[in-house]
Amino acid sequence: MYIGVTLLVALGAFNSGNNLLFWTFGLALSLVVLSGLVSGAMLMGLRVEREWVSGATAGGVMRVRYGVRNTNRWMPAFALTIEETGFDDGPAPRGAWFARFLGRPGAPNDSGAVACPRTFVSHVGAGEVVHPEAVSATRRRGAVSFQAVRVRSSFPFGLMGKVLVFVQPGSAVITPEPQGGYEDALRQGFGGARASTPSRRPGRGDEYFALREYAHGDSPRDVAWRASARRGTLLVRQFAATSPVRVWIVLRLRVRPGSTEDDERAIRIAAGLARDAEARGMEVGLVAPLTGLLLHPRSGEGHLARAMVDLGVLDLGADDGRGGASAFPAHAAGAGSRCVVVHSGRIEAGFAPAGRDVTEVGTSQAKAAEAREAAA
């Protein structure tokens, strides 16, 4: 439009000899040139770095912080759009419009897990550093790979846009959104609130175990003064070690046409179970037959984070399609551990071994329950 109006002004000027139009025509041309020069000069001195990417859960947000440094001596930078390349809703690759024109759109980047991180910097003074932050909505779990940071600006007039790309590979994982409401499955057979029971060996639990003679290094707080007075020797109290409940979460995925929604729901339920179990002090193990996911039972926040990441990157496409024929994993069948089987779809009888301390959850039932709740 700008070019069209400029040409029209030029036509009017030459046709009529109207000097105001000649000046306007000159101004229009000058602004085009200045727009290209200024936007280029602004970007020439910019250095952009992706500094930090927050952890993210599906359905939440992911924050990406950048460091933007303007190394120009005099020239401030204005109106900078900073965005990541390689995202579906991000900047189109070079020549994409022509491919669309020919009816041959290229293969989309598989980064639909999160909206393209994009932020805007109004101004960076000469020699100044600013730290903008992009906040993107996460759509689904999965791995996010970052390729490059793109800075573009069409300041001052939007006539000539310039782009600068900083290649900076990186990755992040969007973990599944834990789905709660399955605490009962964890409590079944465990006797309720307390997950730990005293064991028959000394440790750092709360329950009394025995008395023994004082040894160098024992805490004075553990000295049993009354008993020591009776015996005439210094005795200290020993406590029984706790024995955390070990729970295996077995993901029974289908991985077949039409099962994606159920599979994802199962993963969310598994994430919720892992979170709840960790909150109860249980040791959580995670296994999904034939997907390569195997995480031995441990407790602690670090372990939970690892479980979430493993669930986040669980690739349904990695299954060879024989999920339906998978067997109950031997890891979860060991003695001394409980097991919660999360079925994608209906609970399939015969999958879990009979007679064991196993609780089974099916996404079909969960879906029906949710529908009932919604209707109510």
Place this chain on the structure above:
Amino acid sequence: MNASKMLNSGLHLCAMLGTAAFALADSELMLALLAVGVTGLSWMLSRGARVERPFALPRLAINLLVLATIVNAAMRAAGGVAAGDSVVSTLGQFLVFLTLIKLLDRRGPRDDSQMLTLSIFVAIAAMLTSAELVVGALLVGFVPAAVATAMLWQIRAGEVMVSSAGAMLAPGVRRPAPTTGRRSGRGFAGVWMAMVVAGSVGATAVFLLTPRIGGEFLGRFGVARQAQIGYTETVRLGESGRLSEDPTPVLDLMITGSNGENLGGPAILQYLRGGAKGWYNKATSTWEDGPSTQHLVETINANATWIVPWGRFAPPGRARGDGARRPTQRVTMRGEASNLFCLWKPETVIPDQTVRVGFYPETGTLRREQAWGPRFVYTVQSVAVDDTTPAPTLRPGFQEGPVRSLTDGIVRGMRGEPGDRQIALAIKEYLQSQFAYTTEMVAPPEGMDAIEFFLLDRKQGHCEYFASAMAAMCQSQGIPARVVTGYLATEFNSLTGQYVVRQSCAHAWAEVFIATNDATGSGRWERFDPSPTAEIERIHKPPGGLLAGLRGWYDALEFTWSSSVVGFDNLSQVRRQRGDRDLTQTVYSWSDRLAAGMRAFGTWMRSVRTDPSQIPAWMRIMPGVMIGLLALGVAGWRFLKRTRLRGASRGRDLGYVPDRPSGFYAKALRVLAREGAAKPEATPPERFVEELRKRSPEAAGALARIVDLFYRTRFGAAVLSSAELADGEARVRQLGSALKRTRPARGNRKGG
């Protein structure tokens, strides 16, 4: 720096300056007041509004206003054709109203950009409408404001982009704030000033260097309206109304003597002749050229001295008035007029651009025969006293009748045998003493001549009545006389050394032929101004006091604007300065040729418009030939493309290397999706082939072949031959048709 607030103010400033400039250019004072009022109101309302929810009228109100504007523009356009309104004026007013409406309908950056664009369009419309100083001053203010607003918009649009992205986040999530560094306002101001200065320098460079090679080849497109000349060459009496007192300057006049001394001064009146008419048509109460009036049309080249060929029309042996004073007058026309004005009978003319001039030897006047551009400057040397003029033919008309009777009475009252000059003086004194001056014009009764009505009945009128009455009374006594129209230059500007002549300075007086040589009958035309002197001085007296001083400065500025900016012509300047042939001269000689060619084209276009039969036969069939060639080219291209594809399908190797070997695989996936058998992402292709086999073995077979080719190209680094590629395409078609045959019934599709 608060970009939102600054953008809001910038947009309002642009809208106000643009609309006010157009309104002033179009002489629409009410529109200017409306524009200033609406922009001020909108600014006050919008500056108090929250950023995320800007002030805007309801949609319904906006739509109604736009509808009313469109209706108004349509009515104005329809009525304007008859009234002679220009298209630019109608369109400009439409844009002004749209701009004002848009001010009340700003909901986001898109509206802001439209607002700015509208303001720029309005400013361009103002340029097209008028080139006056006030308009120029407003536009000079508009440019920096528009530059700043455009820059602010870039920032604001980005900020809104971030906040709108944040709006899509879940509630409770901390929104990202636009990041800005320290002292952003100072940095912005620096860049803005640099932009304005650099842009102005660039614009001025283009302005100075671009050759003016136009010639209105597209008609009046782009031509700004000039100051209208209040003067009319035709003297038409008997119309009611009131004389214009418009103070718009129409020309500037500098008078110098033979030594270059300025002959003008604050107390010196100058009668600037335009046209002269000596033939009175009683039927129309109009002074006209006589039926035998002859004239000569000459083309005067730019900066060439043209000697007015009086000798061709004067009797042989009569020299021009040697020894007479020949003041040089440099006239800068600010507007368009039908005459070339000068003090007396012109002898030499030097225009600053090539013009065609009609030369009227009988009246000693020059008329333009061709429109000129926004400004026209010429230097003329005229003879103050010329005794060699042959006696003109006496006009009939007033030898009998009440005018004759009245004049006879005056002459009878004179002592002795009065000469022509005495009679003329007596008539002048009679008119000045017995008649009153008024700018109020009253039409005479039906059937009564306007001059007789003035002389015998009303006894008051304006200068044209006085001049007409004097000419008529002289003619009734057998003395040749005529009515002259022009300007009375009274306002001398000491700053520029020039007279500023305004529309209200238009004046009429009489010229009476006084014989000086009884033997040959030759003599000279003498000026007699019969209008009451006191009234004329009162009317044309230049204003005094402080305001007059300011006005003098303004006039000087306006003259500079008019002569240096509006009337700048680099070709003329180079022509004036160039001596030896050099590169510049060569360049400009080519530009001259180009300009001449374009002018000729414009002339031809105008003539063709009136007479289409002038279009040559070959040119008439040219569009058809072009369309035919284009169609032939398209058909040939398509034919070649088809042949190439056929060759491929036959398996001939045409050297075709596919850029996307898996294209047929993508097609196959689309076909599967279309036929309700989309391959899930997680399912390997070969496994999907087995699933598809349950539905259609034929389709599965086709897909198996496609998958095989796909695997070979994608993972086997194979380059398919043309035959294999064609096979892949054929399999896609086979897949589609096979799936169509096994398409489930509509009712079962969902369940299946």
